[in-house]
Amino acid sequence: xxxxxxxxxxxxxxxxxxxxxxxxxxxxxxxxxxxxxxxxxxxxxxxxxxxxxxxxxxxxxxxxxxxxxxxxxxxxxxxxxxxxxxxxxxxxxxxxxxxxxxxxxxxxxxxxxxxxxxxxxxxxxxxxxxxxxxxxxxxxxxxxxxxxxxxxxxxxxxxxxxxxxxxxxxxxxxxxxxxxxxxxxxxxxxxxxxxxxxxxxxxxxxxxxxxxxxxxxxxxxxxxxxxxxxxxxxxxxxxxxxxxxxxxxxxxxxxxxxxxxxxxxxxxxxxxxxxxxxxxxxxxxxxxxxxxxxxxxxxxxxxxxxxxxxxxxxxxxxxxxxxxxxxxxxxxxxxxxxxxxxxxxxxxxxxxxxxxxxxxxxxxxxxxxxxxxxx
Amino acid sequence: xxxxxxxxxxxxxxxxxxxxxxxxxxxxxxxxxxxxxxxxxxxxxxxxxxxxxxxxxxxxxxxxxxxxxxxxxxxxxxxxxxxxxxxxxxxxxxxxxxxxxxxxxxxxxxxxxxxxxxxxxxxxxxxxxxxxxxxxxxxxxxxxxxxxxxxxxxxxxxxxxxxx
Numbered sequence: 341x342x343x344x345x346x347x348x349x350x351x352x353x354x355x356x357x358x359x360x361x362x363x364x365x366x367x368x369x370x371x372x373x374x375x376x377x378x379x380x381x382x383x384x385x386x387x388x389x390x391x392x393x394x395x396x397x398x399x400x401x402x403x404x405x406x407x408x409x410x411x412x413x414x415x416x417x418x419x420x421x422x423x424x425x426x427x428x429x430x431x432x433x434x435x436x437x438x439x440x441x442x443x444x445x446x447x448x449x450x451x452x453x454x455x456x457x458x459x460x461x462x463x464x465x466x467x468x469x470x471x472x473x474x475x476x477x478x479x480x481x482x483x484x485x486x487x488x489x490x491x492x493x494x495x496x497x498x499x500x501x502x503x504x505x506x507x508x509x510x511x512x513x514x515x516x517x518x519x520x521x522x523x524x525x526x527x528x529x530x531x532x533x534x535x536x537x538x539x540x541x542x543x544x545x546x547x548x549x550x551x552x553x554x555x556x557x558x559x560x561x562x563x564x565x566x567x568x569x570x571x572x573x574x575x576x577x578x579x580x581x582x583x584x585x586x587x588x589x590x591x592x593x594x595x596x597x598x599x600x601x602x603x604x605x606x607x608x609x610x611x612x613x614x615x616x617x618x619x620x621x622x623x624x625x626x627x628x629x630x631x632x633x634x635x636x637x638x639x640x641x642x643x644x645x646x647x648x649x650x651x652x653x654x655x656x657x658x659x660x661x662x663x664x665x666x667x668x669x670x671x672x673x674x675x676x677x678x679x680x681x682x683x684x685x686x687x688x689x690x691x692x693x694x695x696x697x698x699x700x701x702x703x704x705x706x707x708x709x710x711x712x713x714x715x
Numbered sequence: 716x717x718x719x720x721x722x723x724x725x726x727x728x729x730x731x732x733x734x735x736x737x738x739x740x741x742x743x744x745x746x747x748x749x750x751x752x753x754x755x756x757x758x759x760x761x762x763x764x765x766x767x768x769x770x771x772x773x774x775x776x777x778x779x780x781x782x783x784x785x786x787x788x789x790x791x792x793x794x795x796x797x798x799x800x801x802x803x804x805x806x807x808x809x810x811x812x813x814x815x816x817x818x819x820x821x822x823x824x825x826x827x828x829x830x831x832x833x834x835x836x837x838x839x840x841x842x843x844x845x846x847x848x849x850x851x852x853x854x855x856x857x858x859x860x861x862x863x864x865x866x867x868x869x870x871x872x873x874x875x876x877x878x879x
Contacts, residue, residue: 402717403725460717490724497728504736511744518751522758536748557749558741566736587721591729650718 393661401581401653403496404443404461405436409578416441421498426489427465429454436492445473463490496588499580503569511565539564539698547702552709556702559599563592564698571649571690575683583693584649586642593642596701597635604708637704641697648693652686843876 407419420437432452439447445459448471455466457473464473464485474483493501514532517525525533539561544553570582582588610616612630614623659679663671850872854865 398717403722490722491727492724493728494725496725497732500729500732504732507736508739508743511740511748515744515747515751518747522751522755524755533748533752536745537752540749540752554749558737558745561745562733562737562740566733585725586719587723587725588729590721591726591733594730595733646719 391661391664393658393665396661397654397657400657401584401650402461403494403580403585405439405458405463405492405494406441407495407498407578407580413441421495422493423456423463424491424493425456425463425465426491427452427454428488432456432488448472457485461494462487463492495580496582496585499573499582500570500588503566503573503582506569506573507562507565535565536561543695543699543702547699547706548709549706555603556599556705559595560698560702563595563701564694567592567645567697568691568694571693572687574649574653575686575690581650581653583645584653586646589642589646592645592697593638596641596704597638599701600634600638600704600708603705605711607711608708637700641700645693645697648689652682652689656682656686846876 405423406421409417409419411417418437418441420435423434423436423438425432429452432454434449434451436458438449438451439458443458443460445457445464447457448466449456449458455470457464457466459473459482464482465488466473466485470484473485475481476483510532514525514529514536517529524530540553540557543564544557544560547553548556567583570588573579574581574583612634613627615626615630618626656679659675659682662675663669850869854868854872
């Protein structure tokens with residue numbers, strides 16, 4: 341394992357982009373190290389219970405109330421995160437460590453006079469007088485509990501806040517550079533500037549047009565860099581799968597939809613509702629298609645991002661899970677290089693998906709604000 | 716199924732974080748960055764345009780210089796030509812003048828010669844007259860001596876005159 345990481349490092353050292361190299365190397369080293377620890381604990385566990393790849397994968401790509409790094413059960417090292425709940429009684433907060441790593445709904449936490457359990461990272465508030473969570477066998481619906489409005493700082497929220505903080509640090513730092521000098525920045529800041537110019541010249545200007553692009557630049561830049569940074573952070577071992585979570589991508593897609601709906605001009609609505617230049621009897625049919633299209637566009641955006649990122653994570657986890665499914669260490673010789681290859685590919689996908697999301701958002705906004713030439 | 720079931724809490728957080736992020740980054744990052752990048756691009760374009768302009772001016776200047784040089788050359792040629800012509804005309808004029816003067820001098824000389832001649836002739840005439848008078852005198856004196864001798868003398872004298 342050490343040899344592999346060294347080989348990778350030596351190959352990467354030939355790359356000219358110093359900061360990029362450091363990021364990649366750091367990521368790979370962390371990845372391989374954490375893989376070590378995961379491997380150890382999982383093989384220990386294997387003795388007592390059967391390895392369930394689905395559960396393992398789902399655990400890694402789903403959101404959780406604590407930030408789990410390594411270890412299992414009571415020995416696990418998990419960063420406790422605040423749980424914020426809005427119940428019928430009002431706001432309740434406590435740390436996720438109060439559950440003592442329990443996700444089976446067994447450990448009851450009392451707070452603000454109410455009883456809470458964590459069942460598969462979903463928090464339920466037990467009905468009055470109940471002591472334990474009961475489930476309907478068939479429907480899996482909780483019988484004696486309901487879900488409060490969960491505003492907890494989950495692993496994803498924490499990671500999202502971290503991304504946001506990183507973005508602010510990076511770009512406010514870049515902005516500060518211009519206060520000192522008018523010249524182009526050097527090193528990593530130059531990469532950032534190049535990307536800003538890339539978003540402007542390759543995404544905003546061609547899709548929205550010279551006249552109107554400036555208004556949408558803050559949104560496009562923020563979304564582009566947020567997705568990109570979150571994607572990259574998601575590749576770090578132990579990190580949250582932010583952009584591979586449907587709730588996140590729904591929110592991102594919704595921003596695009598709102599921008600389209602708010603800024604669309606008369607021309608756009610006319611083309612949606614009553615398309616000019618076609619036979620009248622086709623117009624109502626096309627109107628249905630077009631109206632559906634207005635909503636399908638951002639939905640496609642949100643599914644594309646979610647599916648691409650999640651799929652990448654699932655592939656990497658599956659390849660590593662293969663070692664434990666086949667119960668042979670030898671499989672590692674094949675699955676680790678494969679996982680590594682996919683991880684490197686994911687670095688590209690991280691950028692590509694950020695680009696595609698921003699690009700298509702710009703395209704849809706551009707379509708909505710475009711001045712049509714009437715023939 | 717959990718994978719594609721949205722969590723409202725997470726959704727709300729994402730919306731709130733993104734709104735705050737857009738607001739903060741727009742104010743503290745995007746605006747200054749875009750402004751600085753735009754300004755730099757404008758200054759680069761300006762610099763390029765002015766360089767192009769300078770190049771054009773240089774070319775113009777060069778063309779002007781060439782033109783001036785050509786003009787100067789033409790002027791010099793003209794001046795040389797004029798000088799040549801002037802030289803020729805001066806020479807011809809001088810020759811003419813000299814000829815004229817020579818002619819006039821000759822004319823004057825002729826006139827002088829003529830008048831000198833006339834004067835000499837009149838002088839001769841007066842001398843002849845004087846001589847005649849003298850001859851006559853001596854003749855008259857000799858007449859008194861010999862008639863024959865007188866005649867000889869007269870003849871001799873006349874012969875002398877004729878010879879002159």
